[in-house]
Amino acid sequence: MKRYSTDMGLNPLLLRISGELTTSNLWSLKFLCTGHVLLKDLERVNEAKDLFRCLCEKDVISKEDLSFLKELLFRIKRRDLLRNALDTTSEEMEKELQNNARISLYRLLLFSIAEDLLKNQVEHIIFLLRDTLPSNKLEKRTIFDILLEMETSDLLREDKLDSLKDLMKSVGRNDLMNKIKTFEVTRKVGPQQENCTDEKSHAQCERRQRESPSPLPEVEPQGSYMMRGETLGHCLIINNFDFEKSTTIRLKNRKGTEADAEALTEIFRRLRFTIDERKDLTAEAIRQTMESYRKTKIDKDNACFVCCVLSHGKRGTVYGTDGSEVPIKDLTAFFNGRNCPSLAGKPKVFFIQACQGHDPQHGVPVEEDSGDVYESDAHPMLSLPIDADFLVGMATVEDCESYRHIQTGSMYIRCLCDQLAIQCPRRVDLLTILTEVNKELASKVLVGKKQMPEFRTTLRKKLIFPVPLPDRNTLEAGESMDVST
Template sequence: MQAKPQDSHARWWPSSVTADSPASWNEPSQLEAYKMTSRPRGVCLILNNHNFAKAREAVLEQKNLKDRTGTDVDAAALTRVFSKLHFIIKEYRDLTAEQIRETVNIYRCKDHKDKDCFVCCILSHGKKGIIYGVDGQEVPIQELTTSFTGQNCHSLAGKPKVFFVQACQGEACQKGVTIETDAGEQDSSVETDARFQLDCIPAEADFLLGMATLQDYVSYRSPRQGTWYIQALCQHLEYSCPRGEDILTILTAVNQEVSRKSCNQNAEKQMPQPSFTLRKKLIFSVN
């Protein structure tokens, strides 16, 4: 007798309820969106470090950190886009490590109860889970993000906290020609932003951390055109937000665009990486 073919659905939908499954299954509901109607929406804090002369003057491991030429192009793009999205722009340039901490603490202590969101854009050199102040001193990125948890910033509890970090996460290059790194100069048209590492997002809900590149890899910056990541991010925000697209869809498009870029004939590559604990759709409405 020929065996009866097994129902393929039975392999995926068990008839009995197991210990780690709900007692009953409901139809999935439409994903709710975060409230994004306040005017202004909130603060967009830009920490823009360009001049690292203090670090080079110090007798430190980081004394050879180069100036981040092109970072002002990124800061201008972020200012333009987030102003259109109804955020208050607060840019701080060339901060030491202690000044970074002090600045973040100022906005941690502010009352955000009438705002819907908080955005922080960090443009600096970094290495292994830290960013550098212009004095070459280290600030753990997790220290900055954790400052805005519900426990540490009550008025942002339940609201999206968004961080965009332009910095490398390692020393490895994603296959291609040798270009300028922090150790030498082979191609002055593109540079890297030191070294950086992920695992910096708080375990608490409502955070989004947009990283310029994958862990262990470098990211690239043009002295004339800004960084691949921030420029693509701003272009896609400007194009897609008026169309009502959510931030994760936009960041996927950013991933696609940046991953297609390359340097010279051997095609050095870069792959951004978002990490998030968002519970709802995050849509930056322009209305």
């Protein structure tokens, strides 16, 4: 096979590779890309070049980051393309994937089962599923299609494998049934104990887990982002208070924002982030700060990036202190895989607490604390990144107000910091934490009004901050963590 030039452009390279792939290779690639590409988009893919186009559009593959493409070729055993097109050996990939695999162990389990099944066994499985799945979903389908349809029908998922085990038993594949059992055990005990290969090993693994629990394992929980290092990354806090010099629109100073900044500083410092607070930035200064971070602050050792924006805003934008707008989409774009390769495949988290700005800000008494005064805060930021590995948390849902205490900060930031302090020591993932934030804020009753936060995400794995924090009850009243709404 001809060896490709390493300085070939991305599109010509992908076109050459797609021309070398077989139909069965394409089925395999589509299945492995589930979770990275929407199923409706995968259904329209008939050629490898179409799949590569989807992956490029979602920034999963880029000229600066070919790691996912390499992993795909390695998984489908196209070592020739890996070597000749991407100048990478199997040995290099095996080493790389020990810590940086982007295809989940669950997806690889299903893939290995699909590859091991014989044609008559697949036909038997289709026959067994005829009363469970719609007949039109079973006709002329590959085993990959059947597995995806089982997932769509909620017959199959990472924590629901009984139906798959029953099918393997029915077609006489006890070896594959045991492989599933092994996965279930390693999923419970953690990836540091993955070499359980038979029934005796299963029992040993379970016994070790009971006798020697590891509340803070060095290895990340299966299916989670790698979060290691003396520091996990940067937490940039943009804290805009003084809007007296705003020229394009009249905006009030944001009383109480210092409490928000202090609370965020406290919690993310405990989570091993390097804190950088920038105060009273104009729109251009916000852009310059983002560009500076992209170029000079972020490196390959960063596991994560967090950005908290405390400012006025309107739907889809935040305001600089000069009253000029910065679209949220522009802020996140600085850190996508194309513009910031060091963060490719790593989580980028944005929390937005932005004031509405041009509507009157009336004090709102709170039923359970009627002596306090709140101001309205923030239309939601709904221009969200299409890139992978982003999470944007917003103070409120579309067209609704949120509230900021004029002395002690916003309801949203307080609740967020409280839940991070409580849940992170328990190894709870960030999406679950934000769901608790939604639940808590939704239960608060304002006079005639409610507040409902929202988050949008393209995270591909669980995001767990692996740092033990003191129990919330041990913190003394009046500390900066104890922000009130």
